[in-house]
Amino acid sequence: MTDMKPPPTLDDVARMAGVSTATVSRCINDPQMVSDKTRVRVQDTIKSLGYTPNFAARSMAAKRTFTIGAIIPTMENAIFARGLQAFQESLHSRGYTLLVSSSAYQADAEEEQIRTLVARGADGLLLIGHDRDPAIYDYLARQRVPVLVAWSYDKDVATPSIGFDNRSAMRALADQVIALNHRHIGMISGVSRANDRARMRIAGVKDAMTAGGLDADDLTLIEVPYSFRHGTEAFTQMMQQEPRPSVVFCGNDVLAVGALRGAKQMGLRVPEDVSITGFDDIELAEVAQPELTTVRVPHRKMGTRAAEELIAMIEEKRTGVSEDLGAQIVTRQSVGPPKAP
Amino acid sequence: MTDMKPPPTLDDVARMAGVSTATVSRCINDPQMVSDKTRVRVQDTIKSLGYTPNFAARSMAAKRTFTIGAIIPTMENAIFARGLQAFQESLHSRGYTLLVSSSAYQADAEEEQIRTLVARGADGLLLIGHDRDPAIYDYLARQRVPVLVAWSYDKDVATPSIGFDNRSAMRALADQVIALNHRHIGMISGVSRANDRARMRIAGVKDAMTAGGLDADDLTLIEVPYSFRHGTEAFTQMMQQEPRPSVVFCGNDVLAVGALRGAKQMGLRVPEDVSITGFDDIELAEVAQPELTTVRVPHRKMGTRAAEELIAMIEEKRTGVSEDLGAQIVTRQSVGPPKAP
DNA sequence: AGGCGCAGTGTAAGCGCTTACATCATTTTT
DNA sequence: AAAAATGATGTAAGCGCTTACACTGCGCCT
Numbered sequence: 001m002t003d004m005k006p007p008p009t010l011d012d013v014a015r016m017a018g019v020s021t022a023t024v025s026r027c028i029n030d031p032q033m034v035s036d037k038t039r040v041r042v043q044d045t046i047k048s049l050g051y052t053p054n055f056a057a058r059s060m061a062a063k064r065t066f067t068i069g070a071i072i073p074t075m076e077n078a079i080f081a082r083g084l085q086a087f088q089e090s091l092h093s094r095g096y097t098l099l100v101s102s103s104a105y106q107a108d109a110e111e112e113q114i115r116t117l118v119a120r121g122a123d124g125l126l127l128i129g130h131d132r133d134p135a136i137y138d139y140l141a142r143q144r145v146p147v148l149v150a151w152s153y154d155k156d157v158a159t160p161s162i163g164f165d166n167r168s169a170m171r172a173l174a175d176q177v178i179a180l181n182h183r184h185i186g187m188i189s190g191v192s193r194a195n196d197r198a199r200m201r202i203a204g205v206k207d208a209m210t211a212g213g214l215d216a217d218d219l220t221l222i223e224v225p226y227s228f229r230h231g232t233e234a235f236t237q238m239m240q241q242e243p244r245p246s247v248v249f250c251g252n253d254v255l256a257v258g259a260l261r262g263a264k265q266m267g268l269r270v271p272e273d274v275s276i277t278g279f280d281d282i283e284l285a286e287v288a289q290p291e292l293t294t295v296r297v298p299h300r301k302m303g304t305r306a307a308e309e310l311i312a313m314i315e316e317k318r319t320g321v322s323e324d325l326g327a328q329i330v331t332r333q334s335v336g337p338p339k340a341p
Numbered sequence: 342m343t344d345m346k347p348p349p350t351l352d353d354v355a356r357m358a359g360v361s362t363a364t365v366s367r368c369i370n371d372p373q374m375v376s377d378k379t380r381v382r383v384q385d386t387i388k389s390l391g392y393t394p395n396f397a398a399r400s401m402a403a404k405r406t407f408t409i410g411a412i413i414p415t416m417e418n419a420i421f422a423r424g425l426q427a428f429q430e431s432l433h434s435r436g437y438t439l440l441v442s443s444s445a446y447q448a449d450a451e452e453e454q455i456r457t458l459v460a461r462g463a464d465g466l467l468l469i470g471h472d473r474d475p476a477i478y479d480y481l482a483r484q485r486v487p488v489l490v491a492w493s494y495d496k497d498v499a500t501p502s503i504g505f506d507n508r509s510a511m512r513a514l515a516d517q518v519i520a521l522n523h524r525h526i527g528m529i530s531g532v533s534r535a536n537d538r539a540r541m542r543i544a545g546v547k548d549a550m551t552a553g554g555l556d557a558d559d560l561t562l563i564e565v566p567y568s569f570r571h572g573t574e575a576f577t578q579m580m581q582q583e584p585r586p587s588v589v590f591c592g593n594d595v596l597a598v599g600a601l602r603g604a605k606q607m608g609l610r611v612p613e614d615v616s617i618t619g620f621d622d623i624e625l626a627e628v629a630q631p632e633l634t635t636v637r638v639p640h641r642k643m644g645t646r647a648a649e650e651l652i653a654m655i656e657e658k659r660t661g662v663s664e665d666l667g668a669q670i671v672t673r674q675s676v677g678p679p680k681a682p
Numbered sequence: 683a684g685g686c687g688c689a690g691t692g693t694a695a696g697c698g699c700t701t702a703c704a705t706c707a708t709t710t711t712t
Numbered sequence: 713a714a715a716a717a718t719g720a721t722g723t724a725a726g727c728g729c730t731t732a733c734a735c736t737g738c739g740c741c742t
Contacts, residue, residue: 351730362730363731366731367730394729397729399730402729402730
């Protein structure tokens with residue numbers, strides 16, 4: 001019962017197949033360099049031995065890990081799931097492995113995870129949004145680890161980003177809603193500190209207010225963590241303020257569904273009594289009652305393009321180029337004109 | 342601009358601090374073995390050089406990675422998020438890093454990820470549910486990688502598991518619902534192939550039917566992937582069958598919320614016209630309208646206990662012991678007695 | 683005073699791979 | 713037919729770390 005035989009190594013395979021370790025290594029990494037006969041023989045012994053290359057040894061010798069790290073703010077909801085799935089599929093098809101961790105929207109946790117990922121030899125990193133301590137970007141540059149930012153787009157920043165313009169996306173939605181004649185505007189935003197996406201979305205609403213002849217300073221704004229519960233609480237609180245907003249823009253769909261629940265609890269009809277919007281267009285937006293008017297983010301495309309660009313940065317050792325993938329408004333049932341006073 | 346200086350190594354630190362590499366290594370891994378004076382000096386040089394140990398080299402030499410892998414079926418919804426979060430927090434506090442990947446409920450993808458994780462030197466693995474090719478368990482045993490199963494509990498299986506009894510949990514819920522006098526029972530289950538949790542939940546409903554004097558073969562059963570859309574579709578389809586079920590048990594909360602939407606679309610009131618139940622008690626269950634009666638799974642406790650047990654298996658080189666954490670019924674608004682015919 | 687134990691440190695042998703370079707057997711070229 | 717190019721394989725030097733073992737000098741014992 002106690003066969004303490006350690007896992008087979010490259011050497012074992014080489015010996016058993018009667019070739020050198022170099023040949024075995026080539027069979028694995030560069031098969032067309034080896035003659036058919038040898039290759040088949042080696043592959044057979046690999047299989048019969050149940051050999052799996054040792055990753056640490058390999059990455060140490062090759063100074064490459066074919067691993068890419070991604071740090072997302074949360075796994076608690078589906079916001080990043082679809083994009084990440086596409087990201088990982090693309091990576092996989094190009095021979096890379098994805099390492100994911102989540103920072104729970106905490107800057108220090110993210111920083112620690114960045115260091116861990118780098119120490120583990122990640123060939124590149126995907127980060128969400130631009131906002132973070134400049135020292136981190138320095139560190140990454142010093143370690144020569146390519147970084148790409150997603151879910152944001154800002155052509156004026158050194159770090160390349162692939163995503164969309166959160167500000168103008170939110171602005172487009174708000175333009176459309178305000179055109180319905182809403183005068184009292186509320187917004188439930190995610191915490192904007194260290195979160196450029198949240199900040200830009202707020203700015204987008206303000207832009208639209210200004211453009212619509214309203215005073216942006218009149219925006220009733222509450223910032224809360226992204227969760228159903230906080231959405232409900234913030235909404236309830238907001239509805240007790242004067243003037244009571246006739247539309248509440250939410251920082252994302254989760255907050256919006258929370259707000260929807262708050263409305264139901266208060267006996268407010270949506271959109272007759274109050275309009276509510278989301279952001280992201282995750283599946284939830286369609287399941288909610290009423291269905292959410294929201295901003296559709298190019299989840300999968302973002303993931304796919306990010307993977308391509310990051311790999312290019314790694315393999316061609318070049319600077320990444322930013323790309324704006326755009327976002328579009330999805331009009332559903334949660335928005336209507338304000339109630340006549 | 343082109344300082345091609347590679348990152349500093351242990352050797353660099355040793356040389357600069359005027360000690361041997363062994364001493365530097367000790368300062369990092371076993372500080373109390375080194376005299377205060379030396380330790381301080383070394384730590385200063387480490388800091389001034391910005392040295393980070395090379396993970397591959399370290400794990401190669403130490404034959405330990407302090408890494409634990411987890412493969413979950415999906416990240417698309419929050420089902421595994423809370424438990425995994427707790428798992429990772431526990432690991433982190435004990436100095437381990439978590440590597441997560443998701444298999445999209447696909448056995449072959451899972452198998453590939455298991456091999457990847459093992460090749461990466463994971464010290465241990467967390468897997469969801471028991472069902473998988475026995476060859477995988479063999480492989481894992483041969484590679485001497487401890488494995489722990491979560492989200493299931495089965496004391497009769499060799500692989501240790503920490504979770505709850507899906508069958509009796511679902512049975513308890515069904516007992517309670519059927520006692521309300523429901524005679525026509527429907528169930529929307531997740532795909533049960535290679536998924537013991539899904540199978541056990543079906544069995545639980547059947548157990549309750551039998552106990553309640555019904556014929557378990559009369560269960561109207563549809564199996565679909567876990568998604569809102571599939572829940573809605575399956576529900577719609579099921580409501581067109583004869584006899585039309587007066588209660589629909591769903592394999593999880595996501596399916597149940599999908600079913601809820603289906604009911605709304607068909608103009609059916611819940612629970613007056615039809616009762617619907619979920620499973621998992623993720624936050625969504627509380628946000629849904631009406632709120633879902635469901636089974637509360639001990640998410641965080643499972644994660645925490647799994648981490649403790651897996652680490653014990655690794656560090657004490659012992660077989661893990663299974664543990665049933667139990668689950669409880671949460672009664673909310675989506676269940677009522679059947680409509681009088 | 684001589685011997686012992688021990689704390690603190692150094693020496694050096696790997697860990698399992700990749701890859702530059704060397705070697706050898708075939709082809710192809712002139 | 714000899715020379716050169718080509719293809720397949722082997723040799724061996726690391727990659728950056730950990731750790732068994734060896735060594736040193738000190739305080740303590742008898």
